[in-house]
Amino acid sequence: MTEFILLDKQKAEKAIEILESSYRNVKYYLNFNGPLQLLVAAILSAQTKDTVVNELTPELFKKYRTVKDFSEADPQKLLSYVKRVSFAENKVKHIISCCKIISEKYGGKIPNKMDELLSLPGVGRKTANTILINAFNIVEGIPVDTWVIKLSYRIGLSKSNKPDEIENDLKGIVNKKYWKNFAYVLKEHGHRICQSTKPKCEICPIKDLCPKNGV
Ligand code: SF4
CATH class of the missing domain: 1.10.340.30 (Hypothetical protein; domain 2)
Known part of the structure; x- marks a missing residue:
């Protein structure tokens, strides 16, 4: 098994900027009123x-x-x-x-x-x-779901598989203005490109930055 590569802060921030600008219109996916x-x-x-x-x-x-x-x-x-x-x-x-x-x-x-x-x-x-x-509209942290766990590892943002530790790692890297939607950005990226069994690295907007851990 190849060794996990943690993305350095500068590259991580660049990768996050690219993802955020690629999926500007994402929003929470459950319907609710109140x-x-x-x-x-x-x-x-x-x-x-x-x-x-x-x-x-x-x-x-x-x-x-x-x-x-x-x-x-x-x-x-x-x-x-x-x-x-x-x-x-x-x-x-x-x-x-x-x-x-x-x-x-x-x-x-x-x-x-x-x-x-x-x-x-x-x-x-x-x-x-x-x-x-x-x-x-109170942003204290980043919701960590299965997509966040999977993609944070692949992209080299967190080595952990524990949601609380992943959230802490992400809070140290992701600009606070992106916390609100970060989970939904990763989910969208997972659905469209970084798919579970066959990620499409060749067309991925962060392919030159991503260490592709475990892929
Ligand atoms: S380069 Fe590959 S592993 Fe990395 S985020 Fe893109 S699709 Fe996923």
Whole structure:
């Protein structure tokens, strides 16, 4: 196995600039209206395709409109709306528990602080960052999903496979003005060019900078 090559800061910044300018119009991929819908959609999306979540949320959000609706939901009934997502039963439990806590502890309002979001069942740092950025426009960090993990390694931005360490590595390299969309830029690059099994390095805009770790 070849040795991992970490990109030096100057090259990393250049690669990030090129990627950012290549995918200027990317945006968050789950459909939602307000913090509650984003919280629910983000919990449902773990290890599930965004398209599946986007297909089922319109009906779900027609039936369940408030924190109270979710906190008092009958688990089997709620499950019938979301059964196509992976780990649906667990996610239903998390959504109901989250909304109970939000009702009791936060007066029915989705919290907008990292530590408060992290205290909710089913909410990890990726989801908390996603909610802060997309529902509250608060940019504290970079959401780290599977695309960020894979591409950060290939491009030589982080050697780690642990999301928290990757986020810290990225925060040291990526200009803060790009944090908000960085995960969505990498996801788009992964879909279009740096694909999982067969990355198209020959047409990649950062091919002269990227060390192509593990490719
Ligand atoms: S497609 Fe190849 S050159 Fe481009 S980012 Fe992926 S591994 Fe690097």
